[in-house]
Amino acid sequence: MPLTGQDFDRIIDLKSDNAYSGYFDNAKKNRIIAEATNKAIDLKIATNDRIQTESDLFGIYKSNIIYTPITNTISLILGGAGIADYFRMMNLKAQFIVPLTGNYISEALNSTPIRITLNKKSNLRSKENVIVSGVTVNTNANGTRYVKMVNPSKYSLYSDVNLLNPIASNGLYTGTVGTISRVVYNSAKDMHSNRKFSKLNEPTVHNPKFEIANGLVKVYPLTWVCSEVTVDYISTPTYVDVDEGTIDLLQTYSSRFIYFLADEVVKLFGEQSRDDGEIINANMEISQP
Amino acid sequence: MTLPELRERVSSAPTGGYITSDSRMDAGYIDNLIHSARAFIACERWKQYGQVPPAYYQKFEPDFSKLAQEAGSCFTVFYDIPQIIALDGRASGIGFIGNLNGIACQIREVSSLGEFASFQTDRIMKSGRKAYLINGQGEFTVWFKDKIKSFQMEIIAADPTLLPLYNVDYDDYPMDISDIPKMETYMLQGSFGLIYKTPIDRINDSRDVTVPPQVNP
Numbered sequence: 475m476p477l478t479g480q481d482f483d484r485i486i487d488l489k490s491d492n493a494y495s496g497y498f499d500n501a502k503k504n505r506i507i508a509e510a511t512n513k514a515i516d517l518k519i520a521t522n523d524r525i526q527t528e529s530d531l532f533g534i535y536k537s538n539i540i541y542t543p544i545t546n547t548i549s550l551i552l553g554g555a556g557i558a559d560y561f562r563m564m565n566l567k568a569q570f571i572v573p574l575t576g577n578y579i580s581e582a583l584n585s586t587p588i589r590i591t592l593n594k595k596s597n598l599r600s601k602e603n604v605i606v607s608g609v610t611v612n613t614n615a616n617g618t619r620y621v622k623m624v625n626p627s628k629y630s631l632y633s634d635v636n637l638l639n640p641i642a643s644n645g646l647y648t649g650t651v652g653t654i655s656r657v658v659y660n661s662a663k664d665m666h667s668n669r670k671f672s673k674l675n676e677p678t679v680h681n682p683k684f685e686i687a688n689g690l691v692k693v694y695p696l697t698w699v700c701s702e703v704t705v706d707y708i709s710t711p712t713y714v715d716v717d718e719g720t721i722d723l724l725q726t727y728s729s730r731f732i733y734f735l736a737d738e739v740v741k742l743f744g745e746q747s748r749d750d751g752e753i754i755n756a757n758m759e760i761s762q763p
Numbered sequence: 764m765t766l767p768e769l770r771e772r773v774s775s776a777p778t779g780g781y782i783t784s785d786s787r788m789d790a791g792y793i794d795n796l797i798h799s800a801r802a803f804i805a806c807e808r809w810k811q812y813g814q815v816p817p818a819y820y821q822k823f824e825p826d827f828s829k830l831a832q833e834a835g836s837c838f839t840v841f842y843d844i845p846q847i848i849a850l851d852g853r854a855s856g857i858g859f860i861g862n863l864n865g866i867a868c869q870i871r872e873v874s875s876l877g878e879f880a881s882f883q884t885d886r887i888m889k890s891g892r893k894a895y896l897i898n899g900q901g902e903f904t905v906w907f908k909d910k911i912k913s914f915q916m917e918i919i920a921a922d923p924t925l926l927p928l929y930n931v932d933y934d935d936y937p938m939d940i941s942d943i944p945k946m947e948t949y950m951l952q953g954s955f956g957l958i959y960k961t962p963i964d965r966i967n968d969s970r971d972v973t974v975p976p977q978v979n980p
Contacts, residue, residue, distance in 0.1 A: 595824075599933035626928060663789065674791035680931055681790040 477732060479718035482507075485733070489759075490740045490752060498743065500716050506746065508713045510738035514731070515711055517738075519562055530734070533726030534561070537706045546700045547690040552710065556690070562708040563686060568693045569659040569702040570679040571605055574598070579652030582612040587622070587630040587640030590615060592654070595626035601635055603657035611645035615652070659702075665694055734760065764943070766924065766936045769797060773947050798922050800946040801938045802848045802856075805919055808942075809850040816939045820858045820917040821926050825903055827912040839911045841903040846921040856919030860896055870894040870905065870914065879906060 483503070498506065515534075518527045528535050541548050541556060549556030574596050581591040590606070598604065600623045609615040621629040622637050631641040658679045665683035669675060677683040677694035685692045693700040712726045714735070723732055737759040744752030764772070773796075774788045801819070808815050825841035832839060848856040853874070860870040873879045873895050882895065894907040905911045923929055923937045938946075 595928060597928045597930040597934075599930050602930075602933065669789075672789070672791070674795055675789040676791060678791075 476722035477724050477729065478721060479715045479723070482714050482723060482732065482736065483716035485736045486739050486743070489736055489756075490743045498746070503716050503739075504713070506742045507716070507735075507739050510735060510742050511711050511713055514735045514738045515562070515708060518731070518734075519564075519708065530728045530731035531708065532728065534709045534711055535564075535706075536709050537564075539705050539707070541703050541705060543693055543700045543703055546693045546696055548693075548703065548705075549690055550686065551689050554689075557705065557707060559709040560707060561710050563664075563684075563691065564706040564708065566662045566684045566691065566693070566706075567659055567704040568662045568682040568684070568700050569657060569704075570682070570698045571655045571701050572658055572679055572698070573653060573655040577654065578650050579606065579609055579615075579654055580648065580650065582609050582615045582643070582647040582652065584612065584643045584646040586642045587632060588612060588615045588643045589624065589628060589630050590652070590654070592627045592629075593650070596654075597626070598629060598654075598656065599623055601637065603635070603659070605655045605657060606631070607653050607655075609647050609652040610649065612643050612647040614641055614644045615647065618657070659704075662693060764936055764940065765934065766794065766797070766931050769936050769943070770794060772943070773797065773950055794924070796950050797936070797946065800949045801923075801936075801942075802919070802921060803949065804938070804942045804945055805848060805856065806850055809854065815850065815856075815919065818935075818939045819856075819919050819937055821920060821923055821929060821937050823916050823918050823920070823926055823928075824913060825916075832910075837906070839905045839907070841905070842901065844898070844901050844903050845918075845925040846901070847898060847918050848921050850919075855898060857896075857898065858917035858919075860914060860916040862913075862915045868894065870896045872896050872898065 483500075486503070486507075515531065518530055521527060536559075539557075547556075550560040552558065552560070574592070577592050577594055577596055579590050580593045583589045583591075590609075598621055600621065602621050604619055604621055606615050606617060606619055615631060619631045619633065619641060620635050620637060622632060623629055633639045633641055660680055660682055662677075662682040662684045665677065665685040679695065679698050682700075683694045685694065691703075693703060712721075712723070714723060727735070737756050741753055741756035741760065744750070744756060770790060770793045774793050805815050805819050808819075823845075825844060827839070827841065831842055850856055855872065855874075857872050860872060861868050871894065873882065874897070876897065879895050879897060894905060894911070897904045897906075905914070919937075920926055924931050929937075
């Protein structure tokens with residue numbers, strides 16, 4: 475059964491005991507509901523160690539959304555070019571392409587899978603994601619590949635991380651122009667201004683960090699180009715309109731959250747009308763598990 | 764167990780969860796503690812048993828640069844050498860050094876130019892050994908009758924992640940797995956300044972059961 479803004483209005487009227495409490499018109503109600511919605515979401519995020527949080531906010535909780543940063547930054551402006559519906563950051567993974575400096579592909583065999591030889595040993599390991607480029611003749615070697623280590627300077631190329639789909643060759647390459655880069659993709663921790671002096675905790679491609687400032691999210695280290703990020707975030711909430719009678723709120727929030735939100739609204743009603751009894755009752759409801 | 768796994772394990776122990784805003788739980792700080800604790804445990808092993816398990820050693824091949832050599836010198840210098848731990852006042856964390864230019868041969872490590880000079884004047888030592896290596900200040904100086912362009916070695920590096928062939932995300936951290944509980948103890952009590960979490964006493968019997976477990980460091 476759907477639950478609309480008008481239904482929500484009836485819930486808060488019932489909870490706030492409308493006949494005996496201070497009167498609010500619908501416009502003021504909507505303003506208070508918007509404030510209560512932000513507070514309720516922040517309260518839920520604060521207890522994000524439980525799946526219940528994601529379950530309550532299932533319609534606005536976004537996970538594994540991929541963005542391409544511009545100079546290591548993504549816009550957070552509402553309706554902007556980056557995360558257009560951003561509300562709160564939850565987690566961010568950052569991808570960096572790190573070339574194997576001083577190393578090049580000296581041979582790519584005409585075999586399936588293609589076996590490449592590097593001019594010196596590397597620390598690439600089986601199942602690592604790499605980007606091969608510049609290989610001539612055996613051009614099938616080029617692209618985003620997964621390697622299977624034969625020895626520290628010889629690797630077979632696959633198209634999937636489980637190494638089930640080998641890359642077929644289309645010629646024999648020998649030369650010095652083929653390059654190989656490692657794809658490093660790790661979760662970033664949040665960075666604060668008061669930690670920027672730390673030498674031990676400086677961000678690296680293996681331990682990246684992110685900062686939210688200037689309407690942007692900045693991905694560190696800035697000395698490496700971040701080519702992609704995967705973000706979990708809370709998108710702009712759906713604010714309840716008590717005049718609205720068609721949009722089903724249960725498509726966005728769980729009924730548990732809607733009743734939790736109603737208690738937050740009633741608490742704010744009590745604060746606005748200086749009704750201590752109402753605040754106490756609302757607090758008791760909110761503290762219920 | 765890789766370094767990121769080890770980091771998560773030791774930092775989860777005091778926090779009960781890895782995600783924390785405490786700067787002591789940041790990766791750089793924890794890694795630094797892990798490297799130090801590993802070096803300390805290796806030294807303990809050496810002092811106690813006279814040897815360090817093979818898991819602590821990593822292979823390393825210094826890069827030769829012709830341009831970096833002094834003209835007309837009778838020795839070869841290798842630069843950008845990662846710091847190697849000292850096991851005690853005499854022994855360093857260098858295991859095997861050898862394989863000169865593809866020929867199986869062992870190089871002897873000497874601690875200083877003075878020691879090397881005394882070997883050169885000693886009748887037996889002079890004839891018994893052919894190549895000597897002095898380690899210090901991020902450089903290896905190899906004394907040999909011919910120029911040496913490559914050699915292999917096994918070392919206990921102070922920071923294992925600096926070795927070019929070590930892969931942080933995929934390779935096992937170079938220490939014996941049986942020493943990891945000892946590492947946790949050192950880090951929890953020594954560096955994090957945290958004691959073990961005590962259990963909640965739920966039994967109303969006037970008896971305190973919340974005494975922390977006794978740990979033998």
